[in-house]
Amino acid sequence: MNEVLEIAQAYLDLRGETCPFTFVRTKLRLEKMEGGEVLELILDDGEPIRSVPRSMKEEGHHIFRVEELPEDGAYRLLIRKG
Amino acid sequence: MTEETATKLEGLKTSLAQEAQQVRLDLNELKSGGFIKQTQRDLFTVRLRCPGGRVDAAKLSKAAELARKYGRGEVHLSVRQSIEIPYVHYQHLEELAREVKEVDWSVASCGPRVRVPTACAGCSYNPNALVDTQGLCREVDRRFFGTPTGHGKFKMSLSGCPIDCFRTREMDLGFQGIVEPLALPERCTACGLCLKACEDGALKMSSSGEGEPCEGPPVRDPARCTLCGDCIKVCPFDAIVPGKLGWLIRVGGKHGKHPLFAYEVAQFVSDEGVLALIERTLSWYRENGRGKERIGTTLGRLGLAKYLIEVVHPLGLEVIESSEERRRFAAGGNFYHGIA
Numbered sequence: 001m002n003e004v005l006e007i008a009q010a011y012l013d014l015r016g017e018t019c020p021f022t023f024v025r026t027k028l029r030l031e032k033m034e035g036g037e038v039l040e041l042i043l044d045d046g047e048p049i050r051s052v053p054r055s056m057k058e059e060g061h062h063i064f065r066v067e068e069l070p071e072d073g074a075y076r077l078l079i080r081k082g
Numbered sequence: 083m084t085e086e087t088a089t090k091l092e093g094l095k096t097s098l099a100q101e102a103q104q105v106r107l108d109l110n111e112l113k114s115g116g117f118i119k120q121t122q123r124d125l126f127t128v129r130l131r132c133p134g135g136r137v138d139a140a141k142l143s144k145a146a147e148l149a150r151k152y153g154r155g156e157v158h159l160s161v162r163q164s165i166e167i168p169y170v171h172y173q174h175l176e177e178l179a180r181e182v183k184e185v186d187w188s189v190a191s192c193g194p195r196v197r198v199p200t201a202c203a204g205c206s207y208n209p210n211a212l213v214d215t216q217g218l219c220r221e222v223d224r225r226f227f228g229t230p231t232g233h234g235k236f237k238m239s240l241s242g243c244p245i246d247c248f249r250t251r252e253m254d255l256g257f258q259g260i261v262e263p264l265a266l267p268e269r270c271t272a273c274g275l276c277l278k279a280c281e282d283g284a285l286k287m288s289s290s291g292e293g294e295p296c297e298g299p300p301v302r303d304p305a306r307c308t309l310c311g312d313c314i315k316v317c318p319f320d321a322i323v324p325g326k327l328g329w330l331i332r333v334g335g336k337h338g339k340h341p342l343f344a345y346e347v348a349q350f351v352s353d354e355g356v357l358a359l360i361e362r363t364l365s366w367y368r369e370n371g372r373g374k375e376r377i378g379t380t381l382g383r384l385g386l387a388k389y390l391i392e393v394v395h396p397l398g399l400e401v402i403e404s405s406e407e408r409r410r411f412a413a414g415g416n417f418y419h420g421i422a
Contacts, residue, residue, distance in 0.1 A: 049275075049278045050278050050279055050281075051279075053275050053278075053279070053316050053318070054279060054312070054315045054316040057315070057316060057317075057318055058209060058315070062318055063273070063275065063318040064271075064318065065273070066273040066274060066275055068274075
């Protein structure tokens with residue numbers, strides 16, 4: 001795999017957020033961006049990481065990087081707007 | 083007693099007997115047509131036919147109108163998705179039935195017949211759905227609704243995915259959507275989203291172990307996999323795609339005072355396969371059933387193998403033969419069959 005350093009155009013930390021706002025806030029943030037731009041998104045483990053990525057795929061966006069954050073078990077995702 | 087009185091008495095007895103006879107006949111006739119006698123004298127509930135629980139606005143308005151006109155201005159939504167109009171006087175049943183026909187609608191069935199099939203929304207609007215429950219439900223209703231079974235009632239339902247909202251395990255015949263994931267490992271980046279999406283713990287990274295790095299691609303445990311497709315739906319790289327897709331067939335379930343859970347008998351069946359199987363099952367039930375027993379009781383009495391050999395195998399479907407294969411569908415519930 002190519003380890004390409006991607007710099008995101010936007011950043012959204014949704015730790016502590018609940019369904020459906022995890023989805024809604026991500027969607028709204030992406031709506032404000034141009035196609036091809038990258039959003040760095042932080043999601044909690046559990047329900048958010050289980051369900052938000054799928055919703056993003058269904059909306060036509062591409063999650064190309066997923067990393068676990070060792071300090072609190074949350075996840076850092078890089079999403080390219082479709 | 084005078085002769086005149088005696089003659090009058092005889093005449094009265096005869097006409098009473100005739101009337102009693104007629105009422106008995108009428109009750110059975112009426113019941114077959116979806117009119118159900120209530121506790122209250124002379125009153126009936128009219129059960130309307132709503133396959134898959136999808137009712138357009140014209141019919142919905144008509145139901146409200148009929149309830150106000152002939153009932154007490156309210157409807158009851160039954161557990162099998164039908165709209166029922168209670169408190170209708172028997173004198174109005176014929177008139178009501180005619181008005182129902184005016185909006186291209188009909189009454190449902192009761193008694194020893196195939197009932198209206200029920201179904202979830204399926205892919206008509208549910209993102210979880212794997213198959214078209216509404217479409218197949220309409221076709222099943224069109225072909226089989228009201229068919230006399232020769233024995234007991236016959237209830238069918240369709241669920242679009244393994245969440246199985248429409249309780250296919252409790253049906254005489256139940257159909258549930260399933261999809262087998264197909265791995266394309268060259269596309270996998272080991273992002274791990276599929277592992278997170280899977281509620282059943284059926285996926286593990288190939289080099290998962292104590293202190294080992296996760297290399298991917300993921301490995302699927304077929305014993306835990308419920309064929310729900312959540313992994314397919316999430317994978318951003320299309321490294322997991324749909325493989326076999328179709329209906330899981332369940333037979334022999336029922337609720338009531340002595341509930342039975344159905345047997346899984348075939349998988350990844352097409353819509354055409356489902357229709358052929360229903361037809362064959364109804365013949366088999368007619369021939370092998372006894373009295374008013376449900377088909378689940380028949381299977382318990384004669385053995386599932388007979389049904390598999392005589393119905394499922396000849397249709398060329400992908401058969402679920404053994405109890406080992408069926409066990410995966412028990413999915414960790416406290417699942418019972420034939421145990422009091």
